[in-house]
Amino acid sequence: MARDVHLLPHQLKAKLAVAIRDIEFTTHTYNILAREGIIYVGDLIEWPETELLRLWGFGKKSLSEIKAFLGSELRLGMELDGWSHQTAEEFKTIVNGEGQETLDGDARNSWCEPLDRPRDLHSEPEDVKVRLARRISDVDFSPRTQHALAAAQLVFVGDLVETPAAELLRLPNFGRKSLNEVQNFLAPDLSLGTSFEGWTRDTAAELERRFQKRLEAARLSEFISKMERTGPIESLEDELRAVADIGYSDRRSASIALSYYGWDGSGTQTLEAVGQRFGLTRERVRQISAKLSERFEDRHLELPWLNKARGKIARLVPAVSSEVEQALLDERITREPFCLSGVFSALGIISGTTPFTAVTLNGVELITPASHLDPARRIMQIARRTAHRNCCCNVNDVAEEVSKEQNFNCSPEFVLAVVRTDPDYRSLDDEWFWLISRPSRLLNQLNKIFAVAPRVRLGELRAALSRDYRTAGFSPPRRVLASLVDQLPNFRVEDDLATAMSPPTPAEVLSDLELRFYEVFVEEGPVLARDTLERALLGAGVNYASFYQYLSYCPIITRVGIGIYALVGAPISPGLVGDLAMRQIPKKTFLGSGWCRGGEIWLAYELTYSNIGSGSFGIPSAIKDLLQGAYALRSEDGGDFGSATGRDTSLYGFGKFFRRRGAEPGERLVFVVNLKSKTITARIGDAALVELYERRETSPDSDQSLESEPEFDECDSLS
Numbered sequence: 001m002a003r004d005v006h007l008l009p010h011q012l013k014a015k016l017a018v019a020i021r022d023i024e025f026t027t028h029t030y031n032i033l034a035r036e037g038i039i040y041v042g043d044l045i046e047w048p049e050t051e052l053l054r055l056w057g058f059g060k061k062s063l064s065e066i067k068a069f070l071g072s073e074l075r076l077g078m079e080l081d082g083w084s085h086q087t088a089e090e091f092k093t094i095v096n097g098e099g100q101e102t103l104d105g106d107a108r109n110s111w112c113e114p115l116d117r118p119r120d121l122h123s124e125p126e127d128v129k130v131r132l133a134r135r136i137s138d139v140d141f142s143p144r145t146q147h148a149l150a151a152a153q154l155v156f157v158g159d160l161v162e163t164p165a166a167e168l169l170r171l172p173n174f175g176r177k178s179l180n181e182v183q184n185f186l187a188p189d190l191s192l193g194t195s196f197e198g199w200t201r202d203t204a205a206e207l208e209r210r211f212q213k214r215l216e217a218a219r220l221s222e223f224i225s226k227m228e229r230t231g232p233i234e235s236l237e238d239e240l241r242a243v244a245d246i247g248y249s250d251r252r253s254a255s256i257a258l259s260y261y262g263w264d265g266s267g268t269q270t271l272e273a274v275g276q277r278f279g280l281t282r283e284r285v286r287q288i289s290a291k292l293s294e295r296f297e298d299r300h301l302e303l304p305w306l307n308k309a310r311g312k313i314a315r316l317v318p319a320v321s322s323e324v325e326q327a328l329l330d331e332r333i334t335r336e337p338f339c340l341s342g343v344f345s346a347l348g349i350i351s352g353t354t355p356f357t358a359v360t361l362n363g364v365e366l367i368t369p370a371s372h373l374d375p376a377r378r379i380m381q382i383a384r385r386t387a388h389r390n391c392c393c394n395v396n397d398v399a400e401e402v403s404k405e406q407n408f409n410c411s412p413e414f415v416l417a418v419v420r421t422d423p424d425y426r427s428l429d430d431e432w433f434w435l436i437s438r439p440s441r442l443l444n445q446l447n448k449i450f451a452v453a454p455r456v457r458l459g460e461l462r463a464a465l466s467r468d469y470r471t472a473g474f475s476p477p478r479r480v481l482a483s484l485v486d487q488l489p490n491f492r493v494e495d496d497l498a499t500a501m502s503p504p505t506p507a508e509v510l511s512d513l514e515l516r517f518y519e520v521f522v523e524e525g526p527v528l529a530r531d532t533l534e535r536a537l538l539g540a541g542v543n544y545a546s547f548y549q550y551l552s553y554c555p556i557i558t559r560v561g562i563g564i565y566a567l568v569g570a571p572i573s574p575g576l577v578g579d580l581a582m583r584q585i586p587k588k589t590f591l592g593s594g595w596c597r598g599g600e601i602w603l604a605y606e607l608t609y610s611n612i613g614s615g616s617f618g619i620p621s622a623i624k625d626l627l628q629g630a631y632a633l634r635s636e637d638g639g640d641f642g643s644a645t646g647r648d649t650s651l652y653g654f655g656k657f658f659r660r661r662g663a664e665p666g667e668r669l670v671f672v673v674n675l676k677s678k679t680i681t682a683r684i685g686d687a688a689l690v691e692l693y694e695r696r697e698t699s700p701d702s703d704q705s706l707e708s709e710p711e712f713d714e715c716d717s718l719s
Contacts, residue, residue: 027170
């Protein structure tokens, strides 16, 4: 006899309106019922037992599931008068809490989902919000469970909580074991099928940002606790071994991953090498190792011992890899020597970033910050180029040039670490070095000087080297020059005197014109007036321009007075003292000034201890109004030395230039002021340098080298 569904108790109405998909039937049973269009329990009970058993794949096990759910109040084969899907929707108001009555506890079968009202997310305690905002990929579920939930596009724990258990069981590869794993994780304050009012993906992302530190701390704490259960963690090796043990169910797979990633301390290995060691194919090694990296793909951790290693490396780099490995061992971060490639792979997989890289320069493996690979190679290029030109290199000059080119702050320490990898590297002092096998103009000039003067004072040697126009007035500081000469074969330095033990002959190293100058000095005397040299050389057919160019720039000739010249290192007899009176230090350091055709001003000074110490000069009153304000200061060889400033009758800011170029009292400074571009170009030399400007044989144009000879205005000097 048919029963009117509208006359049934509210508890039975609610049960009839339960959707089949919300019941924890097995996937097999659910698929059979869904195939037959059975949507609600009301549809199901209208089917006689015999007809269900005729369905393909429906057996006694499925029948037992259904009877267990229906209980004693409902049975299969019941006739319901007035039942329809529309009626089911009306009865759902009871389940959703919209009616006056709901199912009591006895009517709720254990196979049915909770019928609670939604919980207000905003009123939940912070601990619950933190748990809901946690990503499922950060939870230590089994790989099978993780893959099933990821395939269902469940991202946050909040998404998982709102999913009924029956719906989870219908996911591919998600069974009772996975369900128990999820329920144990959620207990005690959360359960499946719980709805939170206000929960959305946007809300989840907002909570994740809000509680980021707490989420990271919870994730790290859980992982470390799990690692410690594998054994004591007393070194980086123990920590990485524990990570691998957690990632694999068997020790052999963990050992394969340790070997491949270099976490055993032996360095990263190829698939081929690991396969041969364990008797596996390369593909199988790749599959096993990939499981470990996949585990940390979206869950980056900051492990204690790995963090110690990263911090120590960061304080040391740039450095040679063997030195870094020894430092980790000395600090007891590692128990045995540990190849750094394994540390880098661990940082990339576990922490999500590898801040260091290894670059091989000159056959030496150098560890640098990851962003410094190109600067490291550029440093070697600049060092070799500078060594070819000047022989001696200053780490500050190289660092500054690389910083400008590469747009990053290159430190002198980084430059030193890089250049030390070159087997030709030799230190001259804390800031200077040279490359012993690189050909150099400066070494050529040294050979020429020692060919005419086997014994020469360092100050005179330094002044002679600065005369060569091709080095743009460069000469290393005296202490650096002494160290360089002392390292050269067959040379030595004692006190202030440099000596060549087996000097080359002038004919071997001097050019034709230099040799002719040398021969005139040998024949006429070690000290000669300019007119004597003119008569001897110009009369012999030497070109006028070449004569004066060599007289000014030749390293074997030095100016000892106005119009008086001598060979470098030549002894000067007492009878010539009167003729050499101009060598005395004048009372005033200002030597002269003048205008260039391009509108630039040149000024010349003789340096004193006061000038060098303060980096400043007095400005002639006639031109002080023109030199007010800041000017970019550079050397003629392109070096950048900050800025110089004119204020009232003083010009200051030369201290950096003097320190880097090793200026000494008694030397001459000539600088050119370009009023349009606001730049000052400075050069240090001997008295001959000033004479060049006084005689207007060379251009003080700041945009031109002293090799060229541009014209001057025929105006009087400013002084």
